[in-house]
Structure formats: structure tokens, C-alpha cells
Amino acid sequence: MIFGHLPAGYITSKLLLRKCYNDSINPGAFMFWGLFGAIAPDIDLLYYLLIDPFEPRNHHHTYVTHLPIFWLTLLLISVFWLLLQRNRGKNQATFFIFVLNGFIHIVLDTLTGHIFWMSPSMDNAIFWIADTSAETNYFTHWTFALELLLILWALTEWYKSAIKKRAKRNNPIT
């Protein structure tokens, strides 16, 4: 997946914010870290393109930032941190949304690309729906519809919250 990560991060952050909002959470920071988490695994592309371009056997999905075990470990830590603290502050919430969206990135990547779910063993990479790595034109492959779906869903969420904000501004008493 290429274009669906940010929209997916926006949707998850928005839905969680709506469901779990409390006074200790800063909505702006929550959304920022949520969106950052949604693209954080692809930071390895910088390393792949700038430092490791002459190693053709490597794919950026082999780096630690694309290994499910890395994000699952962080997810476990973030859940424990949430459970341990009585007053769920903004640090726990922002760390949780960052890690959750990072993990969702890996799940979405597995739909159309190879991910090493059995890591640390790097023997088998799996995909769940279709392998698009050899596609010459990704935009005409049917799985691109999944990306469009996420973009449309995110736009719908954004539109709904914009309408809500406008209504609140026009009628601050309600």
C-alpha cells in the first residue's frame, strides 16, 4: 500500500478520539502522532534509498521498521503503559496511537506486499490479497481500489467533523 497509510491513520485517530476523548488528551497532538505513526514504518525508505541502494537483495520490508514483531512489542508496551497508569495522560495516549497506527501500516502493507510475519525468522514473507511488487502499473491493479476506499473514507470523516465544527461555531451553546 502506498497512498492509503495516511488516510488510514487519520480514520483510526479520528474514531479513537471520538470514542475515548478525555480532558487530558490534546486532540491536535493525538492526531499529529497518529498520522506520524501511520507513515513511520516507511522512514526506512530513506535508509534504503540513501545508504543501502547498492544492496539489491534488500527490500525495505526487511528492515526492523517493517517487522511485525517490532510493532507488536511496542503495542504490548503501550497497552501495559495505558493500563498501569490510573490517570491516562496525553503521553500514554499519543504513544498508543503512534504505535497502533504503525502496526496498522504493517497490516495494510501485507495486503499487497510481502511482510515477514514470522520474524525474527526471515525465511518466509507473506501477502494476504495480491502481490503487486511485480506490477508495472500499480494504478491499474484492482487492489488500488482499496487505497481509493481508504481515501474516500478519510475524506468522509474529515467532512463530518468539519460540519460538526461549523455547527458548534455557529451555535456555541449546544
Ligand SMILES: [Zn+2]
Ligand atoms: Zn510500508
